[in-house]
Amino acid sequence: MKRVLFGTPVTDLIPSLGLLLYRLVFAGFMLLGHGWGKLMSFSENAANFPDPLGIGPKLSMGSAIFCEVFCAAFVIAGLLTRVAVIPLIFTMAVAALLVHAEGPLFMPAEGAKEPALIYLVAFALLLFTGPGRFSLDWKIGKRK
Numbered sequence: 549m550k551r552v553l554f555g556t557p558v559t560d561l562i563p564s565l566g567l568l569l570y571r572l573v574f575a576g577f578m579l580l581g582h583g584w585g586k587l588m589s590f591s592e593n594a595a596n597f598p599d600p601l602g603i604g605p606k607l608s609m610g611s612a613i614f615c616e617v618f619c620a621a622f623v624i625a626g627l628l629t630r631v632a633v634i635p636l637i638f639t640m641a642v643a644a645l646l647v648h649a650e651g652p653l654f655m656p657a658e659g660a661k662e663p664a665l666i667y668l669v670a671f672a673l674l675l676f677t678g679p680g681r682f683s684l685d686w687k688i689g690k691r692k
């Protein structure tokens with residue numbers, strides 16, 4: 549189980565630097581560009597947040613904040629990366645397939661599916677590769 553949670557097949561220097569940059573960019577953009585605004589405006593916007601799963605708008609927004617802020621922060625740190633990307637993948641699938649179901653596929657149109665699908669694929673890649681050696685997962689997994 550430790551190997552699944554903390555192991556990473558990518559440990560060479562250059563690919564690991566690439567994965568570090570990849571994690572910082574995608575998870576950083578998710579956190580700062582999407583999650584942080586939701587967190588800061590929760591009280592003003594929670595009642596009107598989309599509720600595609602029927603769990604209530606406040607819980608829907610809270611779930612999105614959890615994924616886009618806290619899970620993204622774990623991905624940035626490379627801590628429990630494979631676990632942290634699962635809620636992000638799910639959230640982006642819900643955004644693309646339910647929230648923006650009627651929207652066009654590509655930007656710049658309002659409500660386009662493209663951003664959610666790009667994030668979904670980006671986080672899915674980390675599910676398969678792991679975070680690389682410049683991560684807390686690698687440090688923890690390396691211990692005997």
